[in-house]
Structures are given as structure tokens and as C-alpha cells.
Amino acid sequence: MPSGNAVIGQSGGPTAVINQSLVGVVEGLRAEADFDGKILGAHHAVAGIVKNDYLDLTDTPQDVLDRVAETPSSALGSSRDKPDDAYCQRIFESFEKQDVRYFFYAGGNDSSDTCRIIAEKAQAKGYDLKAFHVPKTIDNDLPVNDHTPGFGSAAKFVAQAFMGDNLDNAALPGIKINIVMGRHAGFLTAASMLGRRDGTSDGPHLVYVPEASFSEDKFLADVERVYTKLGRCLIAVSEGIHDQDGTPMMVRLQDEVEKDSHGNVQLSGSGALGDLLSDLIKTKLGDKLKKKLRVRADTFGYLQRSFVGCASPVDQAEAREAGKKAVEAAFHSERPSGSIAIVRTSDAPYTVEYRTIDISEVAAQTRHLDEKYIVDGCDIDASFKVYLAPIVGDLPAIETLV
Numbered sequence: 556m557p558s559g560n561a562v563i564g565q566s567g568g569p570t571a572v573i574n575q576s577l578v579g580v581v582e583g584l585r586a587e588a589d590f591d592g593k594i595l596g597a598h599h600a601v602a603g604i605v606k607n608d609y610l611d612l613t614d615t616p617q618d619v620l621d622r623v624a625e626t627p628s629s630a631l632g633s634s635r636d637k638p639d640d641a642y643c644q645r646i647f648e649s650f651e652k653q654d655v656r657y658f659f660y661a662g663g664n665d666s667s668d669t670c671r672i673i674a675e676k677a678q679a680k681g682y683d684l685k686a687f688h689v690p691k692t693i694d695n696d697l698p699v700n701d702h703t704p705g706f707g708s709a710a711k712f713v714a715q716a717f718m719g720d721n722l723d724n725a726a727l728p729g730i731k732i733n734i735v736m737g738r739h740a741g742f743l744t745a746a747s748m749l750g751r752r753d754g755t756s757d758g759p760h761l762v763y764v765p766e767a768s769f770s771e772d773k774f775l776a777d778v779e780r781v782y783t784k785l786g787r788c789l790i791a792v793s794e795g796i797h798d799q800d801g802t803p804m805m806v807r808l809q810d811e812v813e814k815d816s817h818g819n820v821q822l823s824g825s826g827a828l829g830d831l832l833s834d835l836i837k838t839k840l841g842d843k844l845k846k847k848l849r850v851r852a853d854t855f856g857y858l859q860r861s862f863v864g865c866a867s868p869v870d871q872a873e874a875r876e877a878g879k880k881a882v883e884a885a886f887h888s889e890r891p892s893g894s895i896a897i898v899r900t901s902d903a904p905y906t907v908e909y910r911t912i913d914i915s916e917v918a919a920q921t922r923h924l925d926e927k928y929i930v931d932g933c934d935i936d937a938s939f940k941v942y943l944a945p946i947v948g949d950l951p952a953i954e955t956l957v
Contacts, residue, residue: 556589556886557683559656562604563612564597566662566669567635568693568857569628570705571712571866572874576661576689577631578624579878581612584657586879587886595653600634600660601669605645607652624875628861638669643676650684657685659881663692663703667894668918674892685885688894688914689877693860696740698922699912701899704877707870707946709736709859710746714950716855718750721758721789722953728787729849730778730836733759734829736859738795741766741924743859745935747791749943750950758789765795766924767932769804774832775840777933782840782848794828794854804828826854867948869905873897877909884911894918905945 563580565573577596584590596610597603610631623630638646650658660670670688677684690697693709713735724731735744741764751757760781763769781788797803805828829852841848877895884893893911900906928939 557656557685558592559654560592560595561590561657561659562595562597562609562650562653562655563631563659564600564604564661565629565631565633565691566600566660566666567633567691568663569633569861570691570693571627571708571860571862572704572870573661573691574626574628574630575624575871575874576691576704576878578620579875580659580661580689580882581615581620581878582875583879583882587882589886590657592654592656595655596631599632600636600662601638601642601646602634602636603632604649605642607649609653624871627863627866635665637665638672640676643672646673647676647680647682650682656683657885659687659689659878659885661689661691661878663690663694663697664917664919664921666691667697667914670892670894671914671918674914678891684891686892687881687885688892688917689881690895690897690917691874693743694737694740695742696922697896697917698920699896699898699910699916700922701897701907702946703897704870704874705860706742707867707873707948708865709743710749710943711867711870711947711950712859712862712865713743713746713855714749714947715865717747717759717789717791718757718950718953720853721750722955724758724787724789725756725955727849728785729851730782730788730790732790732792732829732832732850732852734792734794734826734852734854734856736855737765737793739765739921739923741793741795741929744791744793745924745928745939746943746947748935748937749940749947752953755955756785758787759791760785760788761933762791762935763796763933764793764924764929764935765797766926767929768799769796769932770798771835773932775836775843778836779840779843792828792832796828804831826852829854867946869946869948873907880909880911902941902945
């Protein structure tokens with residue numbers, strides 16, 4: 556095994572359990588008899604690496620690590636930089652200066668691609684480096700994985716938020732829209748239905764995900780159908796819904812849209828989609844029914860990522876184990892690089908295994924919600940609970956009188 560130091564980075568959007576993976580890597584390195592180097596945390600991921608900005612975690616007390624693991628967000632700071640060739644050259648200059656021979660990068664699609672590029676550049680330059688990707692994304696959209704660390708906790712937050720909003724909507728009936736994260740994959744929005752109780756009229760009554768094309772006319776007809784029957788309607792909408800041509804509804808419904816640093820339409824951090832859909836209901840459906848409708852919208856946004864006290868215990872344990880497995884793969888396989896995948900082996904009892912796969916199997920690729928769970932483009936089948944419930948864990952028990 557190469558002798559040298561190890562660097563850990565946390566990239567992309569924070570989650571409630573990404574620090575579990577960080578601590579898992581540290582614990583894995585400390586347990587390796589063949590490792591006697593320093594453990595360095597990259598301050599703000601690759602953006603910190605190119606500045607030689609590291610935190611020495613080698614002798615961090617275990618009780619501090621345990622508290623960090625229980626704390627949401629990215630303890631080392633994060634970055635959304637996408638390194639090009641010139642950027643990678645600066646990364647290697649920093650690695651050479653710090654004698655880095657092991658690189659562990661926790662993140663999602665773009666982060667896995669960054670890890671892949673760095674691994675390939677190291678091999679091309681003859682630089683002895685082990686580079687391993689630790690999965691993380693609340694969108695749950697990494698291929699091969701049954702689910703990814705961060706998703707279970709975010710799904711728990713979404714499910715409980717909808718449970719509460721459903722009670723509110725029943726007490727003061729109206730039409731309520733909640734916008735949930737998910738540009739290309741609808742897993743998190745689908746999680747909104749987990750708290751529905753059998754034999755009740757619990758919402759969400761309508762669920763729209765990016766995997767199903769969105770039609771304004773059908774949307775209005777769906778809302779009218781539910782509202783006419785129940786006198787209220789609770790709706791879950793993925794931020795990435797689009798029409799049959801693939802045009803995001805954010806673009807369809809407004810003249811000017813904000814774009815992020817990568818040129819993508821800015822979906823998060825804005826309440827525009829909820830407002831636009833609300834106005835659509837108020838004007839077109841209100842006119843049709845000849846009444847003033849009570850319509851409200853909320854955008855969950857970043858609230859789904861770094862909340863305190865609502866993490867899934869299963870998600871926490873799996874995130875930590877994924878970090879340890881990345882170290883195990885680096886030291887006990889012939890691979891110079893790879894990604895850790897969580898694969899379900901049983902529903903009852905719920906069990907998983909951790910596999911080391913090629914980074915190319917996940918890098919810059921997207922997994923989608925299976926069509927078998929989508930009902931008429933506006934709901935999620937009850938069978939989705941079989942998949943989701945073990946990942947989320949127990950939800951609070953509630954009771955109603957009417």
C-alpha cells in the first residue's frame with residue numbers, strides 16, 4: 556500500500572448524515588494497521604484543496620467525532636466546483652505538497668465525477684493515489700444504489716412535514732401546494748405519501764414527479780376532482796416537473812428564469828413554482844367554479860437538507876458504514892479507485908450489503924423513480940411504502956376525531 560496521508564472532502568449539498576460518513580472514514584483509517592499518515596479534512600472540498608486549506612483530524616478526540624457525526628450539514632464545509640484539467644493540476648500540486656495518497660470524497664453525481672477525473676489524472680501522471688467516492692444525495696438518484704445516504708433522513712422530514720400539513724389542511728380546508736426538491740428524480744417528493752393512514756382521506760392527495768410529464772389541463776382537472784370530493788386538496792410537487800417536451804414548468808410559467816453557475820434553471824431557493832401553480836388554480840379553476848379559492852404554497856427548499864433532530868437512525872448507521880467501507884476498499888482491494896454502493900438484499904427483514912463499484916457506473920448519471928410507483932401521473936402507489944419505510948424508520952403516531 557502507498558505510504559502517505561489521507562484527505563477527506565464533503566461536496567455538493569449538505570445532508571443530515573454526511574458527517575456520519577466523514578466520521579466513518581476517520582474511524583476506518585484509524586483502524587487500518589497499514590496506515591500511519593495524517594488524516595486531513597479538505598476545508599470546502601476541492602476549493603480548499605487547491606488553496607492547501609486543510610484541517611488536521613488525525614488526533615481529534617472520539618467524543619468530538621461522535622458529536623460531529625450527530626450534527627447535520629457538512630462539518631468541513633462544501634463546494635460545488637467542477638474541476639477541469641487546469642483545476643485538477645492544482646489539486647495534484649496540493650496532494651504532492653501534502654504527500655496525499657488516499658482521497659475520499661463524499662458527494663452525489665457531480666462529486667463522483669470529480670472523483671473519477673482526479674483518479675484518472677493521477678493514473679495518467681503515474682501518481683500513486685487511491686481515490687474513493689462515498690455516496691451522498693437527498694435526491695436518491697445514484698445508479699446501482701438501492702438508496703443513498705442522506706435520502707432516508709430527508710424523506711423522513713418530508714413525510715412528517717406532510718403529515719402535519721395534512722392536519723392543518725383538514726382543520727382549515729383549502730388547496731395547499733408544497734414544492735419538494737428533485738430536479739430529475741422524484742424519490743423525495745414521492746416520500747410525501749409515507750404518512751398516509753389507511754382508511755382516511757389523508758393527503759397528499761396529488762403527487763407530481765419529474766418522471767411523469769406535467770400538463771396544466773390535467774393538473775387543473777386533478778385538483779378540481781379532489782377538491783370537489785373532499786372540499787380540500789394537499790399537493791406535493793417536485794421542483795423539476797416538466798412538460799412532454801422536457802421544458803421545466805418554471806420556464807413554461809414565467810418569462811424570465813434565474814440560472815445557476817452551471818447554466819441550469821434555478822429550481823431551489825425560489826418560491827416561484829409554487830406561486831405560479833397557485834395563481835394557475837386561483838385564476839383558471841376559480842373562474843370555472845365561480846368562487847374565490849383559498850390557495851397557498853410553500854417551498855421546502857434547503858430545509859430538507861440540514862434539519863436537527865429528525866434524522867433516520869438507519870440512514871445514520873448506513874452513512875457511517877459507507878465511509879468505513881470506502882477505507883476498506885482502498886486498503887483491501889486492487890482497485891485504484893471506486894464508489895461504494897448500498898444494495899438491498901431483503902425487505903423483510905430489511906438488510907443491505909455494501910459493494911465497491913467503478914466510479915463510471917455512477918459518475919454524472921441519474922437514477923429515476925420506477926414507473927411502477929407512479930399512478931396516472933398524479934399519485935404514488937401504496938407499494939412504495941414497502942421500499943421506503945425501512946429507510947425512513949418510525950413516524951410519529953397521530954390520531955384525529957373526524
